[in-house]
Amino acid sequence: MAYIIKGEMADWEVVLGLEVHCQVISNAKLFSGSSTEFGAEPNTQVSLVDAAMPGMLPVINQECVEQAVRTGLGLKAEINLRSVFDRKNYFYADLPQGYQISQLFHPIVGEGTIVLDLEDGESRSVGIERLHMEQDAGKSIHDQDPKRSYIDLNRSGVCLMEIVSKPDMRTPEEAGAFVLKLRSILRYLGTCDGNMEEGSMRADVNVSVRPVGETELRTRAEIKNVNSIRFIMQAIEHEAERQIDVYEAGGEVVQETRLYDANKNETRSMRSKEAAHDYRYFPDPDLLPLEISQELVDQLKAELPELPDDKKNRFINDLGLSPYDAGVLVAEKETAEFFERVADGHDAKQAANWVTGTLFATLNAKGIGIGESPVSSEALGELIGLISDNTISGRIAKDVFDIMMETDDSPAKIVEDKSLKQITDTGAIETIIDEVIASGPNQAEQFKGGNEKIIGWFVGQVMQKTQGKANPQAVNELLKKKLSE
Amino acid sequence: MGHLTDLNLAEARDGLTKGDFSSAELTGAYIDAMSAAQDLNAYITETPEIALQRAEASDVRRKAGDVAGPMDGIPVAVKDLFGTEGVLTTAASHILDGFKPTYESTVTANLRDGGAVMLGKTNLDEFAMGSANMTSYYGAVKNPWKGADGRDLVPGGSSGGSASAVAAHTAVAATGTDTGGSIRQPASFCGIVGMKPTYGRCSRWGVVAFASSLDQAGPLTRTVRDAAIMLGEMAGHDVKDSTSAPIAVPDFEAVLSGDVKGLKVGIPKEYALDGMPDEIAKLWQQGADWLKAAGAEVREISLPHTKYALPAYYIIAPAEASSNLARYDGVRYGLRVPGDTLDEMYENTRAEGFGDEVRRRILIGAYVLSVGFYDAYYLKAQRVRALIAQDFEKVFKEVDVILTPTAPSAAFGIGEKMDDPIAMYLNDVYTVPTSMAGLPGISIPGGLDSDGLPLGLHLIGKPFDEETVFRSAGVLEAAANFTATPGGV
Numbered sequence: 003m004a005y006i007i008k009g010e011m012a013d014w015e016v017v018l019g020l021e022v023h024c025q026v027i028s029n030a031k032l033f034s035g036s037s038t039e040f041g042a043e044p045n046t047q048v049s050l051v052d053a054a055m056p057g058m059l060p061v062i063n064q065e066c067v068e069q070a071v072r073t074g075l076g077l078k079a080e081i082n083l084r085s086v087f088d089r090k091n092y093f094y095a096d097l098p099q100g101y102q103i104s105q106l107f108h109p110i111v112g113e114g115t116i117v118l119d120l121e122d123g124e125s126r127s128v129g130i131e132r133l134h135m136e137q138d139a140g141k142s143i144h145d146q147d148p149k150r151s152y153i154d155l156n157r158s159g160v161c162l163m164e165i166v167s168k169p170d171m172r173t174p175e176e177a178g179a180f181v182l183k184l185r186s187i188l189r190y191l192g193t194c195d196g197n198m199e200e201g202s203m204r205a206d207v208n209v210s211v212r213p214v215g216e217t218e219l220r221t222r223a224e225i226k227n228v229n230s231i232r233f234i235m236q237a238i239e240h241e242a243e244r245q246i247d248v249y250e251a252g253g254e255v256v257q258e259t260r261l262y263d264a265n266k267n268e269t270r271s272m273r274s275k276e277a278a279h280d281y282r283y284f285p286d287p288d289l290l291p292l293e294i295s296q297e298l299v300d301q302l303k304a305e306l307p308e309l310p311d312d313k314k315n316r317f318i319n320d321l322g323l324s325p326y327d328a329g330v331l332v333a334e335k336e337t338a339e340f341f342e343r344v345a346d347g348h349d350a351k352q353a354a355n356w357v358t359g360t361l362f363a364t365l366n367a368k369g370i371g372i373g374e375s376p377v378s379s380e381a382l383g384e385l386i387g388l389i390s391d392n393t394i395s396g397r398i399a400k401d402v403f404d405i406m407m408e409t410d411d412s413p414a415k416i417v418e419d420k421s422l423k424q425i426t427d428t429g430a431i432e433t434i435i436d437e438v439i440a441s442g443p444n445q446a447e448q449f450k451g452g453n454e455k456i457i458g459w460f461v462g463q464v465m466q467k468t469q470g471k472a473n474p475q476a477v478n479e480l481l482k483k484k485l486s487e
Numbered sequence: 488m489g490h491l492t493d494l495n496l497a498e499a500r501d502g503l504t505k506g507d508f509s510s511a512e513l514t515g516a517y518i519d520a521m522s523a524a525q526d527l528n529a530y531i532t533e534t535p536e537i538a539l540q541r542a543e544a545s546d547v548r549r550k551a552g553d554v555a556g557p558m559d560g561i562p563v564a565v566k567d568l569f570g571t572e573g574v575l576t577t578a579a580s581h582i583l584d585g586f587k588p589t590y591e592s593t594v595t596a597n598l599r600d601g602g603a604v605m606l607g608k609t610n611l612d613e614f615a616m617g618s619a620n621m622t623s624y625y626g627a628v629k630n631p632w633k634g635a636d637g638r639d640l641v642p643g644g645s646s647g648g649s650a651s652a653v654a655a656h657t658a659v660a661a662t663g664t665d666t667g668g669s670i671r672q673p674a675s676f677c678g679i680v681g682m683k684p685t686y687g688r689c690s691r692w693g694v695v696a697f698a699s700s701l702d703q704a705g706p707l708t709r710t711v712r713d714a715a716i717m718l719g720e721m722a723g724h725d726v727k728d729s730t731s732a733p734i735a736v737p738d739f740e741a742v743l744s745g746d747v748k749g750l751k752v753g754i755p756k757e758y759a760l761d762g763m764p765d766e767i768a769k770l771w772q773q774g775a776d777w778l779k780a781a782g783a784e785v786r787e788i789s790l791p792h793t794k795y796a797l798p799a800y801y802i803i804a805p806a807e808a809s810s811n812l813a814r815y816d817g818v819r820y821g822l823r824v825p826g827d828t829l830d831e832m833y834e835n836t837r838a839e840g841f842g843d844e845v846r847r848r849i850l851i852g853a854y855v856l857s858v859g860f861y862d863a864y865y866l867k868a869q870r871v872r873a874l875i876a877q878d879f880e881k882v883f884k885e886v887d888v889i890l891t892p893t894a895p896s897a898a899f900g901i902g903e904k905m906d907d908p909i910a911m912y913l914n915d916v917y918t919v920p921t922s923m924a925g926l927p928g929i930s931i932p933g934g935l936d937s938d939g940l941p942l943g944l945h946l947i948g949k950p951f952d953e954e955t956v957f958r959s960a961g962v963l964e965a966a967a968n969f970t971a972t973p974g975g976v
Binding site: 050053054056057058059060061062089091093094098099100101151153280282287288289 | 726856
């Protein structure tokens with residue numbers, strides 16, 4: 003849906019690009035053997051290399067390289083068999099080397115594509131410009147002492163992938179969808195946990211505006227380190243309006259880095275281009291160019307897991323799910339896997355309905371994720387099996403499900419213990435129907451007089467007498483037959 | 488038998504093997520010599536306790552028949568650019584005040600594992616930036632050779648302390664590092680042998696970095712044989728250095744056959760610079776004649792990009808240095824001069840911690856990497872570097888080894904050339920092209936000038952063909968029969 007901001011002088015559109023920093027899942031750092039585990043005591047995961055002791059040298063961690071290649075393949079991107087690490091030079095206390103090792107001139111991954119799934123069910127392709135590997139910095143802690151800062155180097159040297167989109171997005175919603183979809187792909191690949199709260203995924207947003215119809219890009223502002231999808235969307239809205247105000251007041255937008263303040267809901271200038279660092283990039287002489295073989299790329303490609311877009315297509319084409327249900331189920335890897343286990347050997351559509359309907363609603367009400375669901379995928383599959391083989395009705399199944407949420411009992415045991423088995427014995431149902439018809443002569447007359455809806459009264463009576471266990475289909479058929487006699 | 492300190496490495500090894508003396512006796516003699524020669528200022532830190540301890544351990548090993556290698560029990564000096572576990576490591580800079588690493592550089596660890604005994608850490612130009620050992624925070628080093636009028640001379644640099652120590656017989660041999668000539672030029676000035684191996688032959692891990700793409704460790708010794716033995720002990724592939732070559736180390740000593748029949752020796756015409764002193768030109772010719780007399784074929788060759796090597800070097804080396812030295816920021820180790828803000832602390836620390844020459848090179852390096860200058864300076868210098876390497880590649884299809892002088896002069900007086908950095912940089916004019924191409928080069932003493940000061944001859948080899956370099960150097964050494972020693976030795 004078009005996102006056009008009506009100004010005083012023109013209708014404006016926004017042009018958006020994203021740079022997302024993703025912490026790579028690996029046991030060790032990009033250039034040292036130190037652990038990367040989150041939450042350790044400060045400065046306990048620091049090697050001589052991470053602390054930049056004199057004479058220390060970086061050695062590339064092959065696992066990080068493979069993770070970057072996997073990610074590139076997941077983004078349908080070009081993999082560069084030769085890439086080069088560069089030094090980005092600047093001074094800061096949490097940057098022990100005085101430079102960050104990154105890949106400016108020759109990144110490991112080139113152009114690719116990501117398909118966004120939008121709210122209205124539409125999808126839209128956004129270009130990936132590049133992906134490069136780089137070291138993370140340490141952490142400065144400023145609130146422990148009035149005069150001094152404390153430095154934690156645990157994060158120093160951890161491998162990041164910076165994934166840069168093309169300026170292909172035009173609405174805040176698309177930017178949000180980009181981050182969501184990227185996170186989904188990374189989680190499927192197992193290359194980044196995508197946890198924005200812990201900072202393992204951080205986005206910089208490039209925002210510019212232009213009058214509708216203009217084709218040139220105007221000067222952009224870069225909003226740094228926005229740490230949630232909601233904030234990304236809010237920051238864009240406010241930044242776009244700020245820029246439009248500047249233009250409409252006769253001013254010019256300057257290229258600068260801005261910070262989004264979620265509390266005040268505004269962006270503030272961090273530094274302008276004039277005050278920008280000169281990073282004095284040059285190829286790191288401690289490292290040889292990174293050469294990878296086509297065989298490795300082919301092998302990693304063959305080992306890739308099924309990704310959300312492919313899975314969605316399979317759910318639609320092979321399992322007969324609606325595009326909407328398929329989209330909902332594949333968005334999170336954990337949900338998709340849960341669903342596939344539920345559907346294993348059972349009716350897929352029914353499995354989809356249960357997962358996206360009853361299960362989601364119940365989990366939402368409890369405020370827990372699918373990973374903590376008290377009802378396992380296997381148990382839910384079993385429950386669906388009981389419906390399919392007519393052991394219980396769909397209505398009774400809801401009751402069984404509620405009990406499953408509270409106990410560890412299997413659905414079969416619950417059905418047995420509570421005597422919830424469906425009555426499919428037509429003889430037994432017939433006897434009850436005869437009683438019910440006998441107890442409602444008026445209603446029987448009405449039915450005969452053409453009021454077919456009155457049959458609902460009879461069904462209700464039968465269900466009441468059987469505590470809902472009578473097979474609804476059998477009840478309907480027998481009632482119609484008997485009432486018409 | 489004369490003094491124990493008069494024995495070269497091979498002789499000392501043989502004496503230890505035969506049991507003529509113990510490592511403790513040999514080491515004791517050197518500790519005394521080191522202490523008696525403190526006027527040279529060759530050492531920043533002397534480590535006699537460590538030396539004796541390691542010497543005694545060596546003697547125990549030898550008694551048990553468990554000799555660790557050819558250098559087991561041999562006392563050596565270590566350039567103070569190598570990180571040494573628990574021992575002050577300064578890079579001759581104020582900024583590393585009090586820095587004692589918790590680690591041992593790979594090269595010195597290799598030596599230590601081979602039983603070599605460390606006598607101490609030798610003086611150098613600050614961060615190995617200099618050609619006269621005048622920029623050390625710990626003061627100038629004197630060359631044991633004296634000027635005709637008795638005046639003090641520089642030992643060359645940056646491995647000036649190591650060269651002075653070996654020439655003065657206060658160490659059997661010493662480690663050095665060479666970025667543009669820092670092993671070979673001081674070897675030439677001090678009348679000893681200095682070998683810079685192929686880039687990647689020795690690990691750079693644990694060695695304080697100056698210019699990463701050029702820095703290479705190597706030995707300073709009294710003879711070619713000693714250099715061959717010692718390089719074998721220093722070298723080897725190291726997974727901790729990504730630029731270290733995964734190539735086996737040959738037995739360099741075994742190649743010293745004394746035979747160069749049919750060897751093709753190139754004489755690069757571009758090295759005959761205007762104003763080359765006659766004595767150096769004559770020695771160069773003499774060197775060619777010696778090789779010819781031994782059966783080698785000598786021919787003129789052309790290395791057309793030679794004249795661009797020095798300017799390109801003085802862009803690339805400072806560029807890398809400006810980045811490599813960013814870690815000396817007062818935050819984690821060494822000197823910290825407080826300030827009210829982080830930036831002020833950086834400024835105070837680095838202004839006080841670095842000497843003039845280091846600051847000059849950091850500024851040059853930062854400048855050539857800046858936006859707007861990067862292409863014109865750094866990138867162009869890298870292209871020149873590639874052309875220089877190509878020059879060598881081409882001629883090495885025709886010749887096996889190249890002969891040049893090591894330095895454009897003999898040792899000069901302490902304090903000279905200090906106000907003219909270009910004149911100082913010209914010291915490395917013959918050695919820098921080799922460094923830019925990553926090739927092995929050796930300097931051996933060829934003779935004396937009219938003032939009685941040593942002059943070096945320089946042999947350059949193909950990548951990882953130190954064997955041919957050593958073999959031809961051995962022949963030159965025998966022909967030159969350089970037996971002169973500085974006064975007092």
